[in-house]
Amino acid sequence: xxxxxxxxxxxxxxAQVLLVLHRDPNLLQRQIADEIGITEGRxxxxxxxxxxxxxxxxxxxxxxxxxxxxxxxxxxxxxEIGLAVxxxxxxxxxxxxxxxxxxxx
Numbered sequence: 336x337x338x339x340x341x342x343x344x345x346x347x348x349x350a351q352v353l354l355v356l357h358r359d360p361n362l363l364q365r366q367i368a369d370e371i372g373i374t375e376g377r378x379x380x381x382x383x384x385x386x387x388x389x390x391x392x393x394x395x396x397x398x399x400x401x402x403x404x405x406x407x408x409x410x411x412x413x414x415e416i417g418l419a420v421x422x423x424x425x426x427x428x429x430x431x432x433x434x435x436x437x438x439x440x
Contacts (some may be wrong), residue, residue, distance in 0.1 A: 352381045356402045358426050
C-alpha cells in the first residue's frame with residue numbers, strides 16, 4: 336500500500352473492506368488491516384457491521400474464515416437510488432484493471 340500525505344479517502348473503510356474481500360475472500364483480519372491501513376480491531380468491527388447488515392456472509396473453513404460478499408445488497412444511502420454493491424465492485428475492478436494495464440505499458 337502506498338502511503339499518501341492525505342488523511343482521508345473517498346471510500347470509507349467499510350467500502351475498502353468490501354473491495355478487499357471481493358478480491359480475496361480468504362484473507363485474515365490482520366491481512367485486511369495491513370492492506371487498507373487500519374487496525375485489526377477496526378476490521379473486526381467493520382466485518383461485524385457488514386455481516387449484521389447482510390453485506391457479507393462469513394463461512395468457517397477449518398480454522399479460517401471465508402467471506403462471501405452479497406453484491407446484490409443495496410448500498411446504504413445510495414441504495415435509495417438503486418445502486419447495489421455490485422455497481423461499486425464492477426466500477427472499481429474496471430478502474431483497477433485500467434491502472435494495471437497502464438503500468439504494464
